Amino acid sequence: MNPIFSALQTSVFEVMSRLARETGAVNLGQGFPDDPGPEDVRRRAADAVISGWNQYPPMMGLPELRQATAAHFKHWQGLDLDPDSEIMVTSGATEAIAGALMALITPGDEVVLFEPMYDAYVPLVRRAGGIPKFVTLTPPAFGLSEAALARAFSPKTRVVLFNNPLNPTATIFSDADLDLLADFCIRHDAVAICDEVWEHVVFDGSRHVPMLARPGMRERTVKISSAGKIFSLTGWKVGMVMAAPELMRVLAKAHQYITFTTPPNLQAAVAYGLGKDEAYFEGMRADFQRSRDRFAGGLKDLGFSVLPSVGTYFLNVDIAPLGEHNDIAFCQRLVTENGVAAIPVSAFYAEGAVKNVVRFCFAKHDATLDAALERLAGLRRAA
Numbered sequence: 001m002n003p004i005f006s007a008l009q010t011s012v013f014e015v016m017s018r019l020a021r022e023t024g025a026v027n028l029g030q031g032f033p034d035d036p037g038p039e040d041v042r043r044r045a046a047d048a049v050i051s052g053w054n055q056y057p058p059m060m061g062l063p064e065l066r067q068a069t070a071a072h073f074k075h076w077q078g079l080d081l082d083p084d085s086e087i088m089v090t091s092g093a094t095e096a097i098a099g100a101l102m103a104l105i106t107p108g109d110e111v112v113l114f115e116p117m118y119d120a121y122v123p124l125v126r127r128a129g130g131i132p133k134f135v136t137l138t139p140p141a142f143g144l145s146e147a148a149l150a151r152a153f154s155p156k157t158r159v160v161l162f163n164n165p166l167n168p169t170a171t172i173f174s175d176a177d178l179d180l181l182a183d184f185c186i187r188h189d190a191v192a193i194c195d196e197v198w199e200h201v202v203f204d205g206s207r208h209v210p211m212l213a214r215p216g217m218r219e220r221t222v223k224i225s226s227a228g229k230i231f232s233l234t235g236w237k238v239g240m241v242m243a244a245p246e247l248m249r250v251l252a253k254a255h256q257y258i259t260f261t262t263p264p265n266l267q268a269a270v271a272y273g274l275g276k277d278e279a280y281f282e283g284m285r286a287d288f289q290r291s292r293d294r295f296a297g298g299l300k301d302l303g304f305s306v307l308p309s310v311g312t313y314f315l316n317v318d319i320a321p322l323g324e325h326n327d328i329a330f331c332q333r334l335v336t337e338n339g340v341a342a343i344p345v346s347a348f349y350a351e352g353a354v355k356n357v358v359r360f361c362f363a364k365h366d367a368t369l370d371a372a373l374e375r376l377a378g379l380r381r382a383a
């Protein structure tokens with residue numbers, strides 16, 4: 001057995017979800033919305049199964065989805081992408097990340113990672129033969145610094161794996177951070193694999209800035225998007241990968257031998273969805289923002305220290321003011337004694353664990369959020 005995977009423990013997400021099921025807790029741990037997702041997009045997928053093509057679609061993705069992706073990101077992010085040579089469809093962002101790492105890393109290459117980070121990153125980097133070098137981000141800003149980047153980059157750096165907006169912190173990197181990182185990538189001749197799956201889930205009028213568009217990054221960025229996140233259909237696993245032709249040729253080779261393709265009905269539905277008018281995307285953001293405000297307001301009223309959430313559908317609480325310094329123990333008590341499942345943010349760190357931050361998912365019905373607040377009120381009363 002390969003030790004990288006066989007040595008992995010059961011993830012905290014599974015532990016918390018199991019505890020939530022066993023205890024009947026309100027589950028704000030797992031990151032998926034209560035809402036079933038846009039009905040017209042789901043209907044397109046259903047219709048395409050009945051009346052569309054159900055055999056292997058093209059390896060790079062349905063032409064209509066690649067064209068829709070180009071038009072979508074031209075409109076929303078000002079990107080000029082050639083649908084034939086610069087866009088590929090994968091089975092979710094996760095396949096795109098795994099494929100990009102396999103395609104770009106030669107064993108022994110160093111990969112710069114920013115912790116806290118999505119749990120799949122480290123095992124995938126290691127399995128591809130990469131050596132992780134961590135930049136540790138800390139609350140409340142979780143921003144970059146020149147000194148931290150200088151410690152992580154070396155002449156062996158080949159790839160940077162960067163997530164913006166960042167899960168689990170619910171923060172967005174500033175333009176200055178993006179340019180600082182771009183500068184390091186250019187100086188070290190590194191490729192930035194940019195996991196931008198949360199690009200549409202941003203609040204308070206902010207707009208996502210893609211790394212691909214920063215000066216000097218057009219030829220050295222792999223942009224990864226996810227229809228699962230764009231349309232709140234997390235089970236769909238349809239990813240869109242964007243990169244300059246030279247990079248794309250190699251990424252396509254990895255994709256060819258991993259999944260080769262992605263269900264054509266879902267691709268057709270995503271192509272339709274990406275063309276929806278602005279009102280849909282603004283409405284989706286407004287709905288999530290309203291849930292965020294409801295939950296954040298309720299937590300603040302209860303005296304919790306809520307960290308800013310400007311993107312993703314997560315919200316973090318600093319538990320240090322409660323006298324708590326062990327987020328894992330806190331979350332275990334929270335689910336078993338108070339009936340609310342959350343995720344300890346230390347689970348997203350590989351080295352420099354921050355142990356006083358707890359993540360909640362607020363993409364839930366009002367009644368679910370209110371039930372969680374009611375139970376958390378019990379915790380504050382007992383304190």
Ligand SMILES: Cc1ncc(COP(=O)(O)O)c(C=O)c1O
Nearest residue numbers: 092093094118163167197226228
């Ligand atoms: C940062 C990040 N990357 C990737 C993914 C997975 O995307 P997909 O479901 O399209 O594979 C997630 C899902 O939560 C995520 O938060």
